[in-house]
């Protein structure tokens with residue numbers, strides 16, 4: 322129903338629907354790719370230290386300290402780093418600042434479902450290109466005239482990784498528009514494209530602290546690219562919200578990049594358990610896509626995805642099911658800690674008798 326008080330745009334919007342954040346703590350939550358391990362103790366300490374009288378002040382608007390820490394971590398200059406309130410906000414700014422042109426923006430048919438939502442919000446034309454039968458991105462499809470290209474690497478919700486050589490090939494064939502590589506899951510097994518930003522001034526790489534750094538609740542995302550691309554993002558940011566990162570988020574995020582040991586030990590545990598869980602699921606009749614992320618994308622050879630997802634919900638295990646063409650029988654399952662993974666496998670054993 323059209324609401325007369327709403328703008329035409331809002332009447333036509335189809336917002337993104339995030340995975341359920343249940344109020345019951347008892348559920349085994351494997352539906353939103355959160356990290357099962359808490360953030361570094363040094364992050365908590367830094368936030369605690371920051372929580373004082375200074376909260377009466379606005380935070381530094383350009384988050385210089387954090388951008389310098391990220392620049393140092395990745396070996397790029399502070400002018401090549403942008404930060405925002407979660408990478409979703411960074412991506413929104415990318416769509417408005419860099420991907421809105423007269424020609425359509427290109428992304429895969431099966432990908433992060435926020436991309437078409439941003440296109441709707443900003444009135445951007447887009448064209449989806451089908452993944453191959455084994456759900457990989459064929460870069461040769463992305464060479465036509467376009468207003469920009471965006472895809473996650475590894476892709477979501479498939480977990481499939483595109484080799485750096487393919488990304489570099491794509492950049493060489495596509496010099497007239499911006500290529501955004503959304504590296505939300507890159508730390509779980511892929512090679513980052515950050516090293517290509519000096520050679521390719523149309524490459525923008527986005528990342529988040531929500532997954533590999535266990536800070537989904539802090540809302541910190543970033544982009545790395547040539548300073549002219551970063552300047553475009555700053556122009557949008559400074560026309561929208563001068564202070565996207567609060568002082569606590571800045572302090573916590575700086576501390577997160579300083580604790581390499583916590584980062585390494587938690588991500589290697591998740592990578593190890595992903596392989597174990599993949600084997601256990603395959604033994605139970607699942608087709609498991611190779612994953613370079615902190616989740617598995619799986620299809621049971623006899624049980625439909627909707628029934629499996631509902632059955633697991635009933636047993637207190639939340640996973641993500643997308644009721645969309647080509648993937649309606651797949652489940653996206655976050656790799657949890659060993660106890661959560663065991664609970665999932667036990668629930669499956671009861672459902673699949």
Ligand SMILES: *Cc1c(COP(=O)(O)O)cnc(C)c1O
Nearest residue numbers: 407408409433473477505529531
């Ligand atoms: C989780 C995710 C994001 C967004 O993460 P934020 O929590 O907003 O930083 C972006 N892209 C993809 C593909 C994701 O899965």
